[in-house]
Amino acid sequence: MGTTGIITIIIVGVIIIWAVTVYNRLVHLRNVRKNAFANVDVILRKRYDLVPQLVATVKGYAAHEKTVLENVIKTRSAGLGASGDNEKIKAAENMHRELIRLCALSESYPDLKADRNFMHLQESLCEIEEDLVNVRSFFNMSTREYNDQVLSFPALIIAGRFGFHEEPMLEEQADMREELMKHPDIRF
Numbered sequence: 001m002g003t004t005g006i007i008t009i010i011i012v013g014v015i016i017i018w019a020v021t022v023y024n025r026l027v028h029l030r031n032v033r034k035n036a037f038a039n040v041d042v043i044l045r046k047r048y049d050l051v052p053q054l055v056a057t058v059k060g061y062a063a064h065e066k067t068v069l070e071n072v073i074k075t076r077s078a079g080l081g082a083s084g085d086n087e088k089i090k091a092a093e094n095m096h097r098e099l100i101r102l103c104a105l106s107e108s109y110p111d112l113k114a115d116r117n118f119m120h121l122q123e124s125l126c127e128i129e130e131d132l133v134n135v136r137s138f139f140n141m142s143t144r145e146y147n148d149q150v151l152s153f154p155a156l157i158i159a160g161r162f163g164f165h166e167e168p169m170l171e172e173q174a175d176m177r178e179e180l181m182k183h184p185d186i187r188f
Contacts, residue, residue, distance in 0.1 A: 022158045029146040033167060036139035037085055040170060043132045044079065044092050050128060051076045051099075054121045058102065072098045089170050092132075099125065140169045 055069050075098045079091035103122070147166050150159040159165070 019158055022155045026164045029149055033142040033146045036142040039135040040139050043135050047128045048076050048079055050124055057118045068101055072102050136170050143167050143169050
């Protein structure tokens, strides 16, 4: 075997080592993202478990606000029935929107805001939402890192060949951002 053969073997070996390294990195990043989404899923489950209690408490005070309460229950059911990551992400965004509406509804009922059970449930919901913000942030960071690797050259060659593809972030929708950015109407 001559010099050309040795150089060819070295080049092929380097390419194989590079491909294996890139593949292993992609697998690692995908698993980190999956783990991060599992953490999001746990917090979403806590949120879904709290919603029926919150709705039941509000129902006593706001019986004629039936549509808002029904939407919250429907959204919860859709969230619990979501199967894939993308469906769960969409359901989480919808649940967030409905909970904002439910909390806005509570502003119309001063007696409700003074109710001890409602206050406890609202505090629990706030804690869950804070936890969700934290795990969403980690999930999005993991997704960004994964997507960066999948979309960057030359790793995208390996990514495309082995079925790695860009994954969605868990973000608030534009209309939800607008609602959250509005200043609350505080009256004394």
